[in-house]
Structure formats: C-alpha cells, structure tokens
Amino acid sequence: MEQVILSEMVQKTVEGEDYQKIAEKENIIAIDANLDKNKGGAFPYYLGVSVRTDKQTHLFSCDDDQCSEMESAGTTYSRYKDEEPSLPFKK
Numbered sequence: 001m002e003q004v005i006l007s008e009m010v011q012k013t014v015e016g017e018d019y020q021k022i023a024e025k026e027n028i029i030a031i032d033a034n035l036d037k038n039k040g041g042a043f044p045y046y047l048g049v050s051v052r053t054d055k056q057t058h059l060f061s062c063d064d065d066q067c068s069e070m071e072s073a074g075t076t077y078s079r080y081k082d083e084e085p086s087l088p089f090k091k
Contacts, residue, residue, distance in 0.1 A: 006033035006047055008033045009070060013049045013060045018072040026053035029080050048073070 009031050023027070023063050030052040037046050047061040049070060061073040 002035055002047065003033075005067075006035065006049075009033060009047060009049050009060075009062070009067065012067070013051065013070040016060075016070050018058075018060070018070070019051060022051060022053065022058055026055050028053050029085050031077075050077050052080055054078070056081070 010031055012029070023030045028051060032050040032052065034048050034050060035046065036048070047062070051058040051060065055078060057073045057078045058075050059073045063069045063071040
C-alpha cells in the first residue's frame with residue numbers, strides 16, 4: 001500500500017506549484033519516492049519525494065496530515081551536479 005501512496009505523492013508533486021517553479025529554472029533529471037520509517041514521524045510524514053536536478057535535489061513532503069498537496073521541504077546535494085545521468089546505459 002505504501003508504494004501506491006508514494007506513486008500518488010509523485011503525481012501530486014509534479015502537479016504542484018512548487019514543482020512547476022523548479023521545472024522552469026532547473027533541468028529535472030529524476031524523481032524518486034522514498035520511505036523513511038527511521039524518522040519517528042507519524043504517517044504520512046515518513047514518506048517523501050525527491051526531485052533531482054542538475055543543480056540540487058529538492059525534497060517534497062505532505063502539506064498536512066491528509067496529504068492534500070505536496071510542498072517543498074528543502075534542498076540537498078544532487079549527484080547530477082558532478083556526474084552524468086545513468087540512462088541511457090553505457091557499455
């Protein structure tokens with residue numbers, strides 16, 4: 001069930017205003033849904049979405065306990081700043 005929820009969170013992320021602002025300014029390379037039960041937070045706050053660009057990784061989380069919308073929750077380093085995307089596969 002958590003994978004289904006994460007998939008829906010990705011959809012809400014790409015439909016959201018915060019994502020659209022990022023897409024206008026940065027080259028989006030990958031989107032990753034993640035699950036972290038080690039945070040000790042209540043459901044759904046251990047679920048998140050990472051939007052990886054060529055500049056940084058944008059972190060998204062639910063804006064309320066109903067996960068009505070996804071909102072930007074900060075940024076972190078992106079490996080794509082220093083490395084090429086993994087696809088297409090190289091021989």
